[in-house]
Amino acid sequence: MPKLPNDTRTLLGVQKTILFGNPNVGKSVIFGRLTNQYVAVSNYPGTTVTITRGWMNQASGPVLLLDSPGINNLLPNSEDEVVTRNILLSTHEADIVQVIDAKNLKRGLFLTIQLSELGRSGVVVLNMWDEAQLAGYTVDTARLQQIFGVSFLPAVAIHNSGLSDLRTKREYPSFHYEIQYPGLIEEALKELAPYFQGLGKSPRGLGLMALSGDSTYFQFLHGKLPAAILEKIQAICKKTAVAMNTDLRQIIDNTRMAEAQKITNLVLRQSYPKKEKRIWSSLEEISLHPIGGFLLLGVVLYFLYLFVGIFGAGTMVGWIEESLFENHLHPLLIKTCDFLLPFPHEHEHNEGILTKDSKVTATLLWWQKIFRFLHDFLIGEYGLFTMALTYGLAIIFPVVLTFFLAFGLLEDLGYLSRLSVLLNQIFRLMGLNGKAVLPMILGLGCDTMATVTTRILDTRKERIIVTFLLALAVPCSAQLAVIMFLLEAGGLGWKGIMIWSGIVVAIIFIAGFLASLIIKGEENPLILEIPPFRLPLLRNIFLKTLARVEWYLKEVIPIFIIGTAILFLLKELEFLSVIEKLLHPLVVTWLGLPQESASAFLMGFFRRDYGAAGFIKMAQEGIITKQQILVGLTTITLFVPCVANLLVMVKERGWKMGINMFVIVMIIAFLIGGILHRVLQWFPIAL
């Protein structure tokens, strides 16, 4: 199997197949099944926001399979839909595997009609066939095949059934189905046809895209067609719009939808009414109820706290950090290092157990100095094993693991979209609507990935506000882990958690409210598809958690190691005290923290969770009070999450806005920290 280059331009000539369809119909499941490669699969629209590529073995050789973000219309309404439309148009030789939710046939056929007009070739998968049958639906696939000229394959992708044809078949026929538009549109299409020759298989479909007046399509054409021709196309579109004296896009949409309805009436039968599963449907109802929904949310959060906060951050960290790392692993590593790198020094003992703290007992020779350097680099105060890996694997990892397990369960159940409905009114105050709840909650997993997910939002204003709030105040799983651990270890308990989360939530709303006043943009009412509750598959939750844990190990741990190495070098070069002096006014005078916390803030610039972890050391050494822990943690929570997040911010929102956001976030973080320090001085809360 050839290795996959990131740049698809080098893949010219390779056979390509695009997975395409409405959101939340199971494209990613099929992608995973066909490529044996894991991609995130969840029960909410918008899980996939970028194109994923993978190889699929077929009789004729390897085929490049592309998983595209879900789309409801090839005339796009959001950024992720633009992504799919563009990939579809720029690879016009590729076959299409359209995935349709069998019970939502009409919405699928609306897209099939558009594929026909583009003259694409491919096959249609009628997924969730089991759910459709349970709801009493039967679909006349033979008739559909006759109408569109391509195969319609019933499938249940999550159980890997009905997909074998996709693995073997190769020569796909073309979708052929043509519908008649009002006369003026048909005339304009004839007039437009010559200009689109060579751009795609069928000028008709492209002409319709132009006629709909979709500005993103003209952006797409820019550079592909000479300016003079583009002008001519635009002139024809304008002329037709004026002649029709109405919104052409609506006419095109409505004609297609009416046609999809007509075909659906022909092939879809509901032989008996849906058998509602009592528990599911009443749970669905409660989860959306104005009062019951919040009660259920409270219950969910409580269980989340029990599982992640108590079991993960308490019990599991206890096993791994204390029993495994401190009592067994550390002494073993220290002994090994001392054996391999001998120099005169003594380690302190704590209740009979060897600890990393050591003192040099004699003047060192030059080679002993090198040994000491290596010794400290590996197991010293800022040691690779004793600090970076201990934080990463013993303290954060258990919490991240339990969080991802619980989060995966909620995702697959279909719970997350329901929060959009519950919190819609509150989000309105921040110039957002309930749809923005999704990226914000995903931010609890990873802010960087959530920033990319802002593409599902409809307006620029919403995308900017959510990107900003993610960068400012939504703690990611790794950071939650440190905070939970620290609040627990620092003796602040649930009271500390309540105060800290109260402050963070308040800041999110105040910042969101102010941002909505500053950033211009129209109000955008909520229109969101809510997936049904589905019984989560343990296999999928397991795979998803595994993939996320892999991400954690690959992305977070290396930065911990690099960060620790930098700290170690700074200390060796005696630079750390210089930085502590430089940051003295900010850290000691303004925030009222011990000057050692300067290094924590320094690391907070790389990853804020690592910065927060810096406080663990101080808490363990007992040089920081509970109030100071709270001030420090709150300040660092408001830092930009990590370097990767900053880069994604710049990539999605542009240099200027990315840097501006970074500066504003930093100012707010220190401002709030200082205010909190003073408030705690005046009104000391018994923590």
Place this chain on the structure above:
Amino acid sequence: MVEKTVLTEQEEMFLKEVWCLREKQKNNIASLQPIFPQKQWVSLLKTLSESGFIVSSDDSIEFTDKGEACTQAIIRRRRLTELLLYNILNVSLNISTSNACKIEHLISDEVTERICAFLGHPTQCPHGNPIPPGHCCSKHESVRPLIEPLTNFSPGEKGKVIFIAGNDSNRLNRLTSLGVYPGTVLTLRQRKPAAIVRVGETDIALEPSLAKKIYCRTLSKQTCENSSTLNIDTL
């Protein structure tokens, strides 16, 4: 004497004017004189009296029972038409009045009832005059207007989308792509905190302010259509 049942446009106008004058308690010949030319009103008065619609004396013109019922229907048609033009089609008051004057003679009883239901069985015309109630208004279960915003539906109720108000095409496009467009049959599942409608097998959450703009005809007992054979001709 031949029983007269079909009235000419002029005769209808005459009866209507008498009704309006009676509302002001000026239903006498002196008040009628400036409205119609001399020759015309004399002959109209004569024919209508002869065919048993009105009884006239020197100081007043009164309706017979037959005339009362007939004129009530005319007035009802007229004022409902005015309201339709003025409120729904947003036509100016003057044009509403003059056009209603022409349309009123053409519409049948059935159409009148539908307009009445569509407007929600109103009681006043745009000028503020009372609209006489018809049969449809007294039927208890159909006092609801024929078409109303989705937000007036109760959870579990089924409706057919008739039109979506507002001219934000982006919003309309998104709704269309999800399957909500004129002609669709949908079920309201809940109203708060956000409206949730089911179209086919898809649940869609909608901002309440947006749901208010989706006008639907309820598909309850009377007007029920077989939802499995969706009617798309209305598109």
